Amino acid sequence: MAKDLGSVERRERVTIRFAGDSGDGIQLTGTQFTQTSAIAGNDLATFPDFPAEIRAPAGTLAGVSGFQIHFSSSSVFTHGDTPDVLVAMNPAALKANLADLKNGGVLIVNTHLFVDKNLEKAGYESNPLDGDTLSAYKVYKIDITTMTLNAISELGLNQRAATRSKNFFALGLIYWLFNRDISHTERWIEDKFRQRDALVADANLKALKAGYYFGETAGLFTHSFVVEKAEIPPGRYRNITGNEALGLGLMAAAELSGLELFLGSYPITPASDLLHFLSKQKHFGVKTYQAEDEIAAVCAALGASFAGGLGVTSTSGPGMALKAEAIGLAAMMELPMVVVNVQRGGPSTGLPTKTEQSDLLQGLFGRNGECPLPIVAAQSPSDCFWAAIEATRIALRHMTPVLLLSDGYLANGAEPWLIPNMSEIEPIRKDFHKPQLNEDGTAQTFLPYKRDENLGRPWAIPGTAGLEHRLGGLEKQHETGNVSYDPDNHQFMVELRAEKVNRVTRFIPSLEVFGSNQGEALFVSWGSTFGSVRAACTHLNAQGRSVGHIHLKHLNPLPKDLETLFDHYEHIIVPELNLGQLNLILRSRFLVKTTAFTKVKGKPFKVSELEAFFEQVCTPISPEKLIQLQEGL
Amino acid sequence: MTPNPLYQIMPASDPSQLDKKDFQSDQDIRWCPGCGDYSILKQVQSVLPTLGVPKEDIVVVSGIGCSSRFPYYMNTFGLHTIHGRAPAVVSGIKSLRPELSVWMITGDGDALSIGGNHLIHLLRRNMDIKVLLFNNRIYGLTKGQYSPTSEQGKRTKSTPLGSLEEPFNPLRLALAAGASFVARSVDVDPKHLQTTLKAAAAHKGTALIEIFQNCNIFNDGAFEPVTQRKTRADRQVVLQAGEPLLFGAKRERGLVLNHQKLCFETALVEEVGLDAIYKHQPENQVAAQLLAELSFPESPIPMGVLHQVQRPSYDQAMSEQLDYARRLYAKVDAEAELPPKPSVQSLLDSGETWLVQ
Numbered sequence: 001m002a003k004d005l006g007s008v009e010r011r012e013r014v015t016i017r018f019a020g021d022s023g024d025g026i027q028l029t030g031t032q033f034t035q036t037s038a039i040a041g042n043d044l045a046t047f048p049d050f051p052a053e054i055r056a057p058a059g060t061l062a063g064v065s066g067f068q069i070h071f072s073s074s075s076v077f078t079h080g081d082t083p084d085v086l087v088a089m090n091p092a093a094l095k096a097n098l099a100d101l102k103n104g105g106v107l108i109v110n111t112h113l114f115v116d117k118n119l120e121k122a123g124y125e126s127n128p129l130d131g132d133t134l135s136a137y138k139v140y141k142i143d144i145t146t147m148t149l150n151a152i153s154e155l156g157l158n159q160r161a162a163t164r165s166k167n168f169f170a171l172g173l174i175y176w177l178f179n180r181d182i183s184h185t186e187r188w189i190e191d192k193f194r195q196r197d198a199l200v201a202d203a204n205l206k207a208l209k210a211g212y213y214f215g216e217t218a219g220l221f222t223h224s225f226v227v228e229k230a231e232i233p234p235g236r237y238r239n240i241t242g243n244e245a246l247g248l249g250l251m252a253a254a255e256l257s258g259l260e261l262f263l264g265s266y267p268i269t270p271a272s273d274l275l276h277f278l279s280k281q282k283h284f285g286v287k288t289y290q291a292e293d294e295i296a297a298v299c300a301a302l303g304a305s306f307a308g309g310l311g312v313t314s315t316s317g318p319g320m321a322l323k324a325e326a327i328g329l330a331a332m333m334e335l336p337m338v339v340v341n342v343q344r345g346g347p348s349t350g351l352p353t354k355t356e357q358s359d360l361l362q363g364l365f366g367r368n369g370e371c372p373l374p375i376v377a378a379q380s381p382s383d384c385f386w387a388a389i390e391a392t393r394i395a396l397r398h399m400t401p402v403l404l405l406s407d408g409y410l411a412n413g414a415e416p417w418l419i420p421n422m423s424e425i426e427p428i429r430k431d432f433h434k435p436q437l438n439e440d441g442t443a444q445t446f447l448p449y450k451r452d453e454n455l456g457r458p459w460a461i462p463g464t465a466g467l468e469h470r471l472g473g474l475e476k477q478h479e480t481g482n483v484s485y486d487p488d489n490h491q492f493m494v495e496l497r498a499e500k501v502n503r504v505t506r507f508i509p510s511l512e513v514f515g516s517n518q519g520e521a522l523f524v525s526w527g528s529t530f531g532s533v534r535a536a537c538t539h540l541n542a543q544g545r546s547v548g549h550i551h552l553k554h555l556n557p558l559p560k561d562l563e564t565l566f567d568h569y570e571h572i573i574v575p576e577l578n579l580g581q582l583n584l585i586l587r588s589r590f591l592v593k594t595t596a597f598t599k600v601k602g603k604p605f606k607v608s609e610l611e612a613f614f615e616q617v618c619t620p621i622s623p624e625k626l627i628q629l630q631e632g633l
Numbered sequence: 634m635t636p637n638p639l640y641q642i643m644p645a646s647d648p649s650q651l652d653k654k655d656f657q658s659d660q661d662i663r664w665c666p667g668c669g670d671y672s673i674l675k676q677v678q679s680v681l682p683t684l685g686v687p688k689e690d691i692v693v694v695s696g697i698g699c700s701s702r703f704p705y706y707m708n709t710f711g712l713h714t715i716h717g718r719a720p721a722v723v724s725g726i727k728s729l730r731p732e733l734s735v736w737m738i739t740g741d742g743d744a745l746s747i748g749g750n751h752l753i754h755l756l757r758r759n760m761d762i763k764v765l766l767f768n769n770r771i772y773g774l775t776k777g778q779y780s781p782t783s784e785q786g787k788r789t790k791s792t793p794l795g796s797l798e799e800p801f802n803p804l805r806l807a808l809a810a811g812a813s814f815v816a817r818s819v820d821v822d823p824k825h826l827q828t829t830l831k832a833a834a835a836h837k838g839t840a841l842i843e844i845f846q847n848c849n850i851f852n853d854g855a856f857e858p859v860t861q862r863k864t865r866a867d868r869q870v871v872l873q874a875g876e877p878l879l880f881g882a883k884r885e886r887g888l889v890l891n892h893q894k895l896c897f898e899t900a901l902v903e904e905v906g907l908d909a910i911y912k913h914q915p916e917n918q919v920a921a922q923l924l925a926e927l928s929f930p931e932s933p934i935p936m937g938v939l940h941q942v943q944r945p946s947y948d949q950a951m952s953e954q955l956d957y958a959r960r961l962y963a964k965v966d967a968e969a970e971l972p973p974k975p976s977v978q979s980l981l982d983s984g985e986t987w988l989v990q
């Protein structure tokens with residue numbers, strides 16, 4: 001669609017939040033804007049904010065659904081701290097989101113529902129559109145609903161159905177405001193609705209165009225915005241959420257190792273989408289098993305691992321607690337298994353739809369006995385793919401259950417992803433054990449707990465004649481695997497299992513500090529906080545502050561070279577969405593004085609919060625001190 | 634079931650050469666002398682070589698408890714898992730590898746208390762698993778607390794004044810959960826136990842056998858009234874498909890179905906005539922429920938296969954659904970040869986993608 005570029009303002013980055021009732025098609029609107037921006041070449045990140053209730057009453061605060069997108073002509077690490085633009089489709093959406101809007105930001109309000117009953121439902125005593133409560137923003141009051149109805153009146157849809165197209169009007173308007181091409185969404189509407197209901201397809205198309213032309217002709221906006229293409233590596237891209245990336249990563253890991261993928265799972269927010277995703281992949285030979293409970297889910301995965309499959313179980317915090325005993329059994333049987341914990345706000349049922357990083361200590365210590373297991377954490381939605389492969393690699397190499405930590409933010413957040421080429425990923429090798437012969441040709445006695453250099457043991461699967469053996473939770477005799485109550489053997493085996501997990505460090509690549517190699521502060525982070533911490537570090541570096549950033553993908557064991565970095569900084573800042581769990585580990589492991597920065601509000605860090613905390617901790621550093629630090633004194 | 638070549642590391646062994654010694658492991662057996670478990674172990678070791686199944690395809694899985702030591706004494710692939718969870722573990726094994734012959738060993742505490750949920754779901758799904766439920770009506774390994782099958786009023790260490798609750802009847806529970814094969818046997822009757830084990834092995838689906846097992850340390854003689862050689866003919870009805878339900882030393886008594894009260898009642902054959910005696914129909918689930926109700930001393934108790942029907946097993950249905958999905962995806966019809974799995978790359982590349990130059 002050609003467009004007269006009258007007055008256009010160039011912006012490096014913009015954050016938009018769409019908000020409305022959960023029935024308003026907000027997620028769809030956001031996703032369409034995301035696709036179009038990605039195709040336009042922006043770097044971007046998105047985050048949906050769903051209501052916790054499945055069917056919260058329409059018009060209430062509990063029913064508000066949001067979708068935020070941050071897009072830019074340079075790098076994007078997060079979904080954006082504070083929106084520059086807020087689109088509020090009803091009073092509740094305005095009430096729930098206004099506080100986040102940047103001062104001076106653009107506020108587009110659908111005025112249609114700002115009447116008594118709906119104002120009341122949202123908890124407004126008077127109409128916020130009257131008076132001067134919104135004077136800090138550039139407010140555009142538009143009766144989007146009526147305009148939509150007018151635009152499509154000739155189609156003769158009933159009022160209810162016609163009203164549903166209003167999100168496309170809003171989308172069209174935003175497309176105009178950001179000089180976007182609407183053709184991607186036009187194609188999408190054709191594909192999605194034409195077959196099912198041609199009338200609805202027409203209505204949505206008309207509404208989309210009407211919104212777009214409204215921007216152009218109404219003269220409401222003094223100018224529109226342009227966010228240019230970002231410099232991103234060439235190649236084929238797609239958008240991906242964390243849970244999709246996890247599913248793809250597990251399937252890729254199965255293919256790379258030549259194993260059948262078996263997922264034992266029980267529905268739980270926010271991990272269920274992984275079960276849904278893999279359940280759709282039956283034609284790839286993926287076996288998914290919705291068990292009767294969390295315990296059965298992990299036990300079935302363990303059974304599948306014993307039988308020679310890639311056993312995986314997926315859950316969130318409460319389910320992880322239930323699985324503890326079985327994970328201990330897997331550690332004792334030394335069978336490979338991947339345990340996925342998509343963390344959410346806790347304790348107990350906590351905040352099921354909100355994000356948190358509070359299961360690290362549960363992962364490290366939440367089992368009876370001395371029961372360490374390797375822990376890998378994903379750092380962004382697309383990184384869930386690589387984290388799943390890494391977790392599988394460790395599980396098979398060392399014959400151990402591995403915990404893979406994601407969280408609600410990663411699970412539902414999305415970003416563009418350069419599609420990897422499977423042939424360029426290193427295969428995962430773990431052969432099933434074969435009976436071995438002595439030199440004289442007789443069969444060797446099979447020792448199920450004899451170890452290789454990584455302390456992994458042989459994986460002998462049912463169906464292999466001559467390798468019949470028994471595994472169990474009772475302490476094992478070294479090498480033979482027979483039940484043993486011998487005190488010295490127990491001490492030896494406990495230490496051996498711990499050492500096995502430690503040996504994972506041999507395969508962890510050396511850490512590369514982002515930003516300053518020495519100076520005022522080192523941020524040490526893990527999991528989904530990667531984006532905000534990296535963005536904060538980038539900003540602070542740009543302001544001339546000497547800040548480094550290390551993001552840990554392996555939480556257990558920790559990389560060998562981590563300790564060597566601490567001496568080069570005045571402060572070690574550990575930001576976490578918990579009350580300081582990694583912080584506790586770093587202090588106890590390395591006797592290092594760290595400063596925890598914690599938050600448990602069910603939301604990710606804002607970049608500005610991290611920067612403010614840095615300012616508070618680090619007074620500008622003296623030149624003498626800087627020299628000392630550079631010399632590692 | 635055609636085995637997946639992925640798992641065929643070695644050529645299969647010849648099952649015709651097997652005998653019971655092949656199934657004995659080198660581990661010392663640690664059950665108390667005189668425990669009923671010994672006999673059950675022996676009967677299982679006698680039956681397995683007769684099944685025509687290569688030994689390496691047999692997997693024995695247990696939970697926790699005295700009976701759950703069983704896998705250690707079997708020279709097969711085996712797992713001694715955690716308390717109550719064996720049904721979940723075997724479900725994973727069997728779902729991945731439908732070609733394996735999987736035997737689950739459990740006890741009354743393991744299966745009906747801590748693992749009750751898993752057991753009913755195993756039965757509901759009809760996984761092709763043979764479940765041997767050793768019922769000794771007591772907790773043995775933890776040294777003598779009452780179990781979910783202990784009779785009401787049972788005095789034990791944890792119930793010095795007697796237990797308060799009604800026990801579970803494992804057969805009724807299994808039938809109510811939709812089990813496709815439900816049987817009862819007893820440790821002290823090797824012949825009957827072997828026959829029942831063979832019937833279970835031949836069944837495709839979950840086959841549950843409640844095995845009365847004497848714990849001579851903590852609950853000695855719990856089943857003696859119905860299992861003693863002298864009196865058992867009077868106190869047991871041995872079930873045979875299609876045969877009248879007769880019992881007594883001279884098979885002079887039988888069970889008749891009271892249609893009004895919907896229950897079985899005992900009668901003298903000479904009084905009611907042989908035709909009035911109910912003929913056992915294992916496929917009839919309602920009759921099986923009524924048989925399961927029978928308890929001593931009010932009536933003789935049933936022994937043998939109470940109920941057996943054929944319905945698809947979960948593992949088989951799962952495999953079929955995967956094949957169906959693959960044909961559907963490749964757009965070939967049901968008779969066509971199974972197309973190869975698509976590559977993960979094809980999935981990575983699917984959906985909305987765009988090219989950045």
Ligand code: SF4
Nearest residue numbers: 665668699773848849
């Ligand atoms: S305690 Fe009872 S059930 Fe356990 S081994 Fe001894 S006799 Fe057998």
